[in-house]
Amino acid sequence: MVVLEVFTKNLKISYKSTLLSKASVLALIFGILSLVLPFIFAYKSKGLWLKRDAFYEQPDVKFRGEYIFFATTNNNNKSVITCSSLPHFDHVLRSLDSCSIIKVRENDRNFDGKIEELDLSLQVNLPVKTRLTSLSIIIPLSYKLQICPFQMQTAIIFQELLPFYISHYSLVANMVVTQTRPLICHRKHTNTLFNYPVIMDNGDLNNYDINTIIRNFSKRNITTSLKNVYKSFSPGKTQNFLFSLNIEFPEDRIYYKPGFWQILKWAWIQYLSLYIIVSWIIMKIKHYIFSRRLILFFEENPVKKKQ
Incomplete structure (x- = not known):
């Protein structure tokens, strides 16, 4: 049983x-x-205690229509070349402007309303037997996040030494966020602590000094920098130096305070x-x-x- x-x-x-x-x-x-x-x-x-956490988001980046290009040459008569679209800067240093053509294109490849790529090309007119020895470019941008409401004005900053004659310099890179402290998020309020110009365009020459711009920019808790940088160039003597860059805006990892x-x-x-x-x-x-x-x-x- x-x-x-x-x-x-x-x-x-x-x-x-x-x-x-x-x-x-x-x-x-x-x-x-x-x-x-x-x-x-x-x-x-x-x-x-969870002191910080992270989320991933593709930022909404917009070109502000402004740029500053600095270059030094081996020509004693014209040792510095500057180009800019900033009104006050162009008015003060118009005599040093040698840029003839600038082309800018923003690409939204997946049609989601966010820019994935920025293309910029700049042509510099040089005197005969003149070569560039260094170049610097600053491109102010608008940067926005939605998950953690945040808005700031940032910039692409790039510097390079040119040891020999180059006719075309090309740069390809990704722009990423660099943080020293996590963001403080408020769902109903947008953080605009750093939403002020990287370059103060008020006609004061000290504000256009690249060392001053970089020093002030580096003091921020959140900045942008270039990563996965690839450079290429075409050697040769020319009177029309061409500088072009292609910047991708990939998904960023953002640290925030929970x-x-x-x-x-x-x-x-x-x-x-x-x-x-x-x-x-x-x-x-x-x-x-x-x-x-x-x-x-x-x-x-x-x-x-x-x-």
Whole structure:
């Protein structure tokens, strides 16, 4: 004959003692340890409080229609060449402007409303037997994020030394975000802390000094820089030096400071997982102590009561 288990139930055995007895004090200590030890273990592992997190987003980058191009030459009569579309800068240094053609194109390849690529080409007219010895270009841009509402004015900054005659210099790179501290996100408010011009176009020559621009730009908590830079050039003497660049705007990893509920959720998961383990160990210790009657207590057993 086959025997099946059709129903089970547990009997609850209570162990009782007076308020100031050893058993009560021991139960209180075990209760405190089961709550405090998981917190201590999680905190000492240096991962309880989530101090920063990251998300990925392709930024909304727009060309602002402005640029500054600096170059030095081996010609003592014209040792510096500058080109710019900034009104005040062009008015002050118009005599040094030697750029004849500039072409800019923004490409939205997947038609999502965000620019993926910026193409810029610049032609510089040079005197006879003149070569460029160095070049610098600054291209201000508008930068926006949606997941963590953020808006700033940033720039593409590139510098290069040219040790010999070059007729065409080409640059291909990705623009990425560089952060010294995580962003503070507010879902309903846009962070505009750095939404001010990289180049102050007010006619003051000190504001157009490239060393000043780079120094002020580097002091920001969040900046942009070029990564995966590839350079190519065509050697040769020419009176029409051509500089071209192709900049991609890929998906960026943005670090931000988590909110209260996200920190609490992360901490609770760690605390609960440790609490289960600690509570199980303490329960085994308590069972060992009380089952062997190592301390005095009163046992309330329903089975013995019926007998």
